[in-house]
Amino acid sequence: MAGQGTGGRGGRVVGDYMVGRQIGSGSFSVVWHARHRVHGTEVAIKEIVTGRLNKKLQESLMSEIFILKRINHPNIISLHDIIEVPGRIHIVLEYCRGGDLSMYIQRHGRVPEALAKHFMQQLAAGLQVLRDNNLIHRDLKPQNLLLSTNDTNDILKMADFGFARSLQPRGLAETLCGSPLYMAPEIMQLQKYDAKADLWSVGAILFQLVTGKTPFTGSNQMQLLQNIMKSTGLQFPPEVNLSTECTDLCYRLLRRNPGIPFIPT
Structure with missing residues (x-):
């Protein structure tokens, strides 16, 4: 993706994170495993191509971000960061090693x-x-x-x-x-x-x-x-x-x- 570093799909950089393997996908999103470039913290990055979203889906996305920003609880996934680039939003979440x-x-x-x-x-x-x-x-x-x-x-x-x-x-x-x-x-x-x-x-x-x-x-x-x-x-x-x-x-x-x-x- 332009503006996010070089080195091919495996060596991409999103904000402060090195993007690794794909760990999930949905109709409008792909989820990547990534690590913080400095302290190595593992995260999951949910990458959404905003151009594919209609108005209702955009509202759902904004609602999800609002909820995650508002709530901090051990039994609800933690939001680390939101990184926006032209045409894409990256939601940086805590990584859950056990899967779903x-x-x-x-x-x-x-x-x-x-x-x-x-x-x-x-x-x-x-x-x-x-x-x-x-x-x-x-x-x-x-x-x-x-x-x-x-x-x-x-x-x-x-x-x-x-x-x-x-x-x-x-x-x-x-x-x-x-x-x-x-x-x-x-x-x-x-x-x-x-x-x-x-x-x-x-x-x-x-x-x-x-x-x-x-x-x-x-x-x-x-x-x-x-x-x-x-x-x-x-x-x-x-x-x-x-x-x-x-x-x-x-x-x-x-x-x-x-x-x-x-x-x-």
Whole structure:
């Protein structure tokens, strides 16, 4: 990229950082591993070509940057710097060596209930900070939950706030966003929703952690929604032995209508 140093793709310099290998990508962004040129700190640089963004996506990007600048919490990804050059924005974030929770589940399959509890407590702490700031994430899924290390002292960090939005107290939103497998049915039905929509996503993540599969499936979004709406309960794999507390929490989180009990079958 012009104006950012020489030496080919592997030797690029962005601000004070030496850019290394690509570690991720999205529809409008590429994520690079990088190191600070002076003190060697590892970071992840999310590179966005601004010319590809329509007005709504530009607003989402600005919202994400605003949220990350505003919040400092161990269970939310840290923002180190914003570096702008013509046509591109680089968001410099803390580097999470453990990858994301989706990769973790792929490697390990279902996890012991105690480890799922460890992850859920950290996710709850991050969500509490969002609620304290009248924010909803709206796209909670394993791919957006990063792990600080590869060992048993993993710290889970919420990331990717492009869909997050501010809610006025008791405010309701109507926008369709998020990933269908983890999306609350009220969002898929284009109904008004509030911060409880994030709790459905938490339930879907917990269910996948302890069983190795998502609670509901479908060949497309419409069939997925139909399967959710006609379901009378959750189907836990018979070979999975879970505590009553864990299954009860799944039932409480994965309730189509928080005012009506979601009865186990």
